[in-house]
Amino acid sequence: MELTSNEAKERYAALAANMSRTVIGLDFDGVLSPIVDDPAQAHIHPDAHDVLVPLATKALAVAVITGRPARQALALGGLDEIGAEIAGEGRELYLFGQYGNERWSSTQRRIVSPRPPAGLARFLRELPQLIRSADVTGAYIEEKGLAVAVHTRQLDDPAAAQERLIPVLEKAAAQHDLSLEPGRAVVEVRAGGMHKGLVVDYLAEQLEAGGFLFAGDDLGDLEAFHAVADLRTRGLDTLLVCSASDEQSALVELADVVVPGPDGVLDLLRQLTADAP
Numbered sequence: 001m002e003l004t005s006n007e008a009k010e011r012y013a014a015l016a017a018n019m020s021r022t023v024i025g026l027d028f029d030g031v032l033s034p035i036v037d038d039p040a041q042a043h044i045h046p047d048a049h050d051v052l053v054p055l056a057t058k059a060l061a062v063a064v065i066t067g068r069p070a071r072q073a074l075a076l077g078g079l080d081e082i083g084a085e086i087a088g089e090g091r092e093l094y095l096f097g098q099y100g101n102e103r104w105s106s107t108q109r110r111i112v113s114p115r116p117p118a119g120l121a122r123f124l125r126e127l128p129q130l131i132r133s134a135d136v137t138g139a140y141i142e143e144k145g146l147a148v149a150v151h152t153r154q155l156d157d158p159a160a161a162q163e164r165l166i167p168v169l170e171k172a173a174a175q176h177d178l179s180l181e182p183g184r185a186v187v188e189v190r191a192g193g194m195h196k197g198l199v200v201d202y203l204a205e206q207l208e209a210g211g212f213l214f215a216g217d218d219l220g221d222l223e224a225f226h227a228v229a230d231l232r233t234r235g236l237d238t239l240l241v242c243s244a245s246d247e248q249s250a251l252v253e254l255a256d257v258v259v260p261g262p263d264g265v266l267d268l269l270r271q272l273t274a275d276a277p
């Protein structure tokens with residue numbers, strides 16, 4: 001683990017000492033689950049269970065905060081089982097799906113979800129034509145109920161395909177009052193108004209947190225990084241962890257700790273559990 005400054009070392013030590021009042025916020029894809037070509041096969045890291053359960057016994061709460069639909073994150077993450085063990089220890093696992101639009105927790109064990117945004121059905125009808133006009137035929141379409149993600153990872157040149165896709169989808173999304181969420185070899189179209197930063201604020205307030213760690217890897221985690229940085233200015237102990245890849249570097253300069261992908265995230269969380277009183 002690379003602590004990026006002396007300040008980062010101090011932040012790590014303060015957060016570890018204050019773990020019982022700290023919320024651990026974790027992104028799913030690229031942080032708890034290694035990136036794979038097929039989004040339906042992105043299972044959680046095999047060590048995650050053995051790291052998250054002991055971590056949860058020391059932290060105030062653990063929250064998975066993801067762009068995935070909550071139902072899918074539960075299945076790919078085995079989060080129902082992990083949550084049951086955490087609940088058995090008298091602690092809570094939270095899951096926020098679709099960037100905070102869907103909510104689940106290990107004591108409630110029920111997904112609360114809003115209706116899909118009004119323009120999504122019309123957007124979906126136009127999507128095949130939009131894909132042709134962006135010249136990304138063969139892109140994988142992931143329908144998410146509240147949103148749709150168009151993946152370019154399976155194409156010959158994913159980055160170039162994504163570049164062609166963004167302006168086309170952005171224009172159409174705006175016509176249907178929808179927002180664009182670009183990510184690693186993916187462009188997502190969803191309702192605006194909700195993001196991971198609002199989830200961070202919600203958890204910090206509801207749980208009266210004294211500390212907040214957030215680990216992310218992609219553009220959809222930026223708002224959470226900014227929200228945690230804001231909590232720092234309000235006196236909370238914080239640690240920002242970037243799960244590094246050669247696909248996205250936007251979080252690196254904001255992070256206190258840069259780790260090599262999900263293996264590195266789990267090593268850090270293991271260390272933090274050991275260092276906490």
Ligand SMILES: O=P(O)(O)OC[C@H]1O[C@H](O[C@H]2O[C@H](CO)[C@@H](O)[C@H](O)[C@H]2O)[C@H](O)[C@@H](O)[C@@H]1O
Nearest residue numbers: 028029035036037039042066067068184185186
């Ligand atoms: O907020 P996250 O947990 O990071 O979810 C963001 C999106 O992740 C998924 O796509 C990413 O992971 C796939 C599987 O490894 C990979 O094939 C793809 O290229 C990545 O962008 C997911 O499919 C999306 O629905 C999520 O919104």
